[in-house]
Amino acid sequence: MILKLKFFMLLMIALSSSLYASKKQVLIYCGITMVNPIKEISDILKDELDIDIVITQGGSANLFNSLKTSKVGDIYIAGEQRYIDDYINEGFFTDYIKEIGYNQAAIFVHKGNPYNISSLDDLLRDDISTILCDYNTGSIGKMTKTVLENYGGESFLTKAYLNSVEIGTDSRNINASLSRNRVDMAINWKSTITFGNHKDLFTVIDIDEQYAPKMTIPAVLLKSSENPELARSIIDFIVSDRGKEIMKKYGFLE
Incomplete structure (x- = not known):
């Protein structure tokens, strides 16, 4: 309810401002994880194209529910390709879609790794507190489910979630819990280490790619777009050399 109200207020502000x-x-x-590079790109294009760009952010599933309810908007940037695959038959996407980067899940711990965490097995330890994302909301939740099932099957997945002291809603929520010392270990998108002062707060432990595959990030033009040519120009910029440099800066490209 709060999410829908927040989105409705943002939408009304955006629409009313366009009247004047x-x-x-x-x-x-835009999925939360991608907000920083997309904001930087939007600031450039606002001037170069002389347009207004409004970004609404959230978990990928919640964002889709918002665009589905409102039936307005131009571009949907999900945390991973599977959201496009899951929702494509709903009828909101055009066939204009580009891969704008990729992301990979990793283990996040406090700087210096004070609890000597080394692998996914540590999610079952009794002497540390963990947080995992709800796999029905944020894209990192969906990926966490895949990672844990790949690693130890459904039994390991269930044990890991039951042992968590918190269930997060998205990547931002997970890092907030870790930074406030409410938990000692998390699984999150590796690229979020580039956000704010996270490099000073967290240490990232890689997960083998056989368990945590790199996931492509899609940007798709919506059928509801009232300015499809402009929306295409924005997507094209993201995959241009200039756009790739920005995506690379935030950890979405090597």
Whole structure:
């Protein structure tokens, strides 16, 4: 309810402002993990294209529910390709879709790794507190489910979630719990280490790619777009050399 109200208020502000502005407007639904590079790209394109760009952020599933309910918006950027695959038959996407980068899950611990955490097995330890994301909300939750099932099957997945002291909603929520010392270990998107002061707070422990495969990040043009040519231009910029440099800076490309 709170999410829907927040989105509705943002949407009303955006639509009302467009009534008094001559600039065309593009609304982007953006998964939380990708917000920083997309904001930087949007700031560039606002000037270069002389347009207004509104970004609404959240978990990939919640964002889709918002665009499905409102039936407005121009671009949907999900945390991973599986959201496009899951929702494509709903009828909201065009066939204009580009891969704008990739992400990979990793283990996050406090700087210096004070509890000597080394692998996914540590999720079952009794002497540390863990947080995992709900796999029905954020993209990292969906990936966490895949990682744990790949590693130890459904039994390990169940034990790991039962042993967690918190269940997060998205990547931002997970890192917030870790930074506030509510937990000692988490699984999150590796790229989030580039956010804010996270490099000073966290140590990242890689997970073998056989368990945590790299996942492509899609940007898709929505059928509801009122400015499809502008929306295509934004997607094209993200995959251009200039856009790739920005995505690389935030850890979404090597």
